[in-house]
Amino acid sequence: MSPREDAVLSTMQDVPLLISRILTHGSTVHGTSQVISWTGEGEPERRSFAEIGARSAQLAHALREDLGVTDGERAATFMWNNSVHVEAYFAIPAMGAVLHTLNLRLPPEQLAWIVNHAADRVVIVNGSLIPLLAPLLAKLPTVEHIVVSGPGDRTPLEGAHARVHEYEDLIAGKPTTYDWPELDERQAAAMCYTSGTTGDPKGVVFSHRSIYLHSMQVNMTQSMGLTDQDTSLVVVPQFHVNAWGLPHATFMTGVNMLMPDRFLQPAPLAEMIESQRPTHAAAVPTIWQGLLAELTAKPRDVSSLTQVTIGGSACPPALMAAFDELGMRVCHAWGMTETSPLGTVSRPPAEAVGTEREFEYRLTQGRFPTSVEARLTGPGGERLPWDGESAGELEVRGPWIAGAYYNGQDAEPLRPADKFSEDGWLKTGDVGTISADGFLTLTDRAKDVIKSGGEWISSVDLENAxxxxxxxxxxxxxxxxxxxxxxxxLATVVLKEGSTADFTSLRAFLADEGKIAKWQLPERWTIIESVPKTSVGKFDKKVLRRRYAEGDLDVTKL
Amino acid sequence: MSPREDAVLSTMQDVPLLISRILTHGSTVHGTSQVISWTGEGEPERRSFAEIGARSAQLAHALREDLGVTDGERAATFMWNNSVHVEAYFAIPAMGAVLHTLNLRLPPEQLAWIVNHAADRVVIVNGSLIPLLAPLLAKLPTVEHIVVSGPGDRTPLEGAHARVHEYEDLIAGKPTTYDWPELDERQAAAMCYTSGTTGDPKGVVFSHRSIYLHSMQVNMTQSMGLTDQDTSLVVVPQFHVNAWGLPHATFMTGVNMLMPDRFLQPAPLAEMIESQRPTHAAAVPTIWQGLLAELTAKPRDVSSLTQVTIGGSACPPALMAAFDELGMRVCHAWGMTETSPLGTVSRPPAEAVGTEREFEYRLTQGRFPTSVEARLTGPGGERLPWDGESAGELEVRGPWIAGAYYNGQDAEPLRPADKFSEDGWLKTGDVGTISADGFLTLTDRAKDVIKSGGEWISSVDLENAxxxxxxxxxxxxxxxxxxxxxxxxLATVVLKEGSTADFTSLRAFLADEGKIAKWQLPERWTIIESVPKTSVGKFDKKVLRRRYAEGDLDVTKL
Incomplete structure (x- = not known):
């Protein structure tokens, strides 16, 4: 954007889009809505949005006055999904500091690298996660304060160079209101590092503006479309792209949140659904796969749950159909850390609703909202049409899309050429098609696509088949x-126990009924015990490629 | 907002919120959605959003290349609601000019004053409105081009100093795409003058940013909450605060629009509803009052219409109940030209849904969205609590709320002290209460409130009773x-034909069941033939006060 010097300005008020505004709104207008946090025993903890507003103000006072956190400084969280994490979500950016959510599933070396790169001064940690954090502390020289919330043995923190505080002691007695500063809406509000499979992790820094606009989008009818009559089970971690924007979005509309804390196994999730009766849930497919198995083994009353948002990776068609049977309507969404993450949502268009094409549309990644511009770039750099056939790398642009990576305080942001186009669009690394009506179908990661004789073979199509x-x-x-x-x-396959299927029959199965074109059928096959996964549960194909290169797989060539 | 010099900036892309983006999105992703314009004979005209996108580009080319409209210049519309008016809505701001919608119900002198004040260079006019425009032209020296669309005798335009063009001829053959400029989002996009009851009309200038954010809000679940499965009957005129934002909002989500053009009488509206089956409609209460009478006299199948947004003035409870009976759910909204207009929407809170309190909540003006901050100021300038009891003047703040009035090109904006507080909030001139959960109940206009012995009596409460x-x-x-x-x-009353009710019995009716406190009961009564109305259909109390002052009313004192 190059602002015009001679532009006729409007007579509208110049009011910035700030996270403090979302907090003030949610804790007054929707003050009776609740965050329900699972504790694993007895009744869950219930906090109203009004209480969370008051406690967020107390936390901001404590951070500023007791811990000396100043504008633009990073305060990190190393936490599960719970009400205290929601308080940190609001207090830290609203006071002018930067919330840094740490992914607790990362390997220790990566975590240390990230904390040091962000120069976090404070870490708020759940007591139950002290065993993961304590061994790292010696390598985290910038961390001056550890604030502990919730149950868990504190002794591993003894002897740390950082001062250790109890969250409840720290905020006790502080004023329950805070004169939130009037910030520039483009100021940094929150940051999240991508668990990149190559190179160092990359920091994405969200602004107040990007989070505010994204929250409005989440609440638009054709996104998640929830109201204050809903309760959302937020399984997607708060350390994973702001839990897809739900903590912010719910404070705009009064949607209740059900937070699973550390109880992410299928059995407690099923118990939460049965007892708390959420109407919506958001999680990656692997969680749903587990829940489905649990519900099959031990049926429960999960009838309240009618809407399920699945993202992170594509939902297998069989899983979607199984959830339909249970009365849970799965809605696909696509995004990534760099897209805040809402990129597309698969609400079928009006003309497909009630027809055979409805399910097909639901299997796509979905439709772009107004604020996400999209284009496809072919192998040679050419722009491809939106015809539902031409496959290219997806590039996106918009006010909640990253245009660079964080490069440390006072340093110019990073804009690597493989991640950002010359004209500033994000190269997503995802390969797919876009239909004339704006529905995205992803077929692969650019790095996973198989380049065979000048043509592309989709690894994902083969996997789904x-x-x-x-x-x-x-x-x-x-x-x-x-x-x-x-x-x-190369097809790597995990077989059910006791299966007698062989590679020839599997290959024939793929060829059958034209599922896969003949020239795309794999010649190389191997059985593995399980597919290696990344820290966020995606297939880690880098590991498989390495194992193949090192001769570590027993490959049969048909 | 005072941007901080040292703010840590985010790594998000800096993408402006522009009307061209809404157009491009609507005409591609929602290209098959339709604008259906009533023509009064045979099938209505149907244009897809894709066609409207193409024709808007053609219009922009014509305005720029043939009529020489440059950045920031005003192009006016003098039109009914129809697809060509939608094209003007998008083409004019998207190319960088300013859309000026003229209220065709204003008296000729006010209209001329407004066109001259805005210095409109172009007026696009519906053929059917030439009889209203032609007599004014001699008084409009800035108007160089008249562009005529739709049926109607052109001869009254002969001899005008302005050049007269046919809309379809002007756009024919022009390219169907336009390289929309990357504007500053705070640049002026559209303007609308308020039909002030005192002083000169006041120009409100909307920005690309304000319209974009407002459109997102309209599409949020707790506002109008429509999807591409809906068709909205847009009765509220496009010259009246951008038809409450519907033309922009629908292009974000693919909602079809049914446009009544000049056919605003109850019979054709009923016919439109029956034949085109809209699911939603938006209009002021007087329209619905007429429609209800029509449907009672001549029942029609209006079962498609389940949601009705009513604004402009409060919906009488009896009317709301009558529409409930018909299966049409009335949703109140409050706003004004200065608020773009969405200020509140009366969606009852979750805890009231299904209870006796639900209807009470629906009768309020509704709840503020996140982006509209509200406060109440008492008679002495004091801030009043949100307790549902303390009545004060409503003041609002937000990114789509006016902070000034237009004062002509290159002049400082007007900020009259009776309209804007020292800290920049809009003084709405509306008096009411706000409940703890953010529901606004308006009781009066500040100028209509009756100041009796240091207390306020609500004229509206008396009227409703x-x-x-x-x-x-x-x-x-x-x-x-x-x-x-x-x-x-002073109570001025219109009685049903043949009624024998007298003032004593009416006064007793008001006192009955504690409807109205005894000290608030009127002593002065008069029968009138009809309540005088303003150009937008509101009660014109100024006229009644003048008639009383001039001794023109036959008043009985009880």
């Missing part, structure tokens, strides 16, 4: 070098 | 001077 075989539990397909074709697919 | 009497068609209550109390209420 394989996983629809009754004997296949999981399957991952990776590109391996091939003398004749450049690359060819 | 009177209008609930079976013999009363309409009633308006105004303050008149009183020696003892300062001011006292």
């Amino acid at each position: 394989l996983m629809s075989h009754p004997d296949v539990t999981e399957a991952a397909v990776v590109a391996v070098p091939d003398e004749k074709w450049g690359e060819r697919p | 009177l209008m609930s009497h079976p013999d009363v068609t309409e009633a308006a209550v105004v303050a008149v001077p009183d020696e003892k109390w300062g001011e006292r209420p």
